Amino acid sequence: MQQKIHKGKATDWPKEVLIYTDGASRGNPGAASAGLVVYDKTGICLYEEAFQLGTKTNNFAEYSAVLRALILSAENKIETLILKSDSEFLVKQLSGFYKVKSANIKPLFEECKKYENEVSNVKFQHVRREQNKRADELANLILDGLDSFD
16 A cells, blocks of 8 residues: 655645655665655745655656646646756656656656646756755655654
């Protein structure tokens, strides 16, 4: 069973949000997880989530975090989403600069594009790892077996 932890409200978000995402895999492939943090445009944290994925690659984990962020954005009828990731490769694929060649990643990519189309304005941005600390921390906390986080 997939373990999932969250904090904050997964609904009733404002129309404009910023989401940081990260995926982790210990072994690549190995025990994998994903984390995301949602902020409003003033920088207030609205929601945090992390979940286990089983044995997967790091790219699979990164895409899983983005897919979850896009699903939540579509469910909340977000109009403007800035999605930040420390995976430059993922950002370039989702932005259309690189093609997705991996058979394991292509279905996730296609699902991401489906949900991206439900949000009026989506911008994918690459950030340095230091700027993505909380999403990284969440993904690793759940791999460490924690059932809640502060």
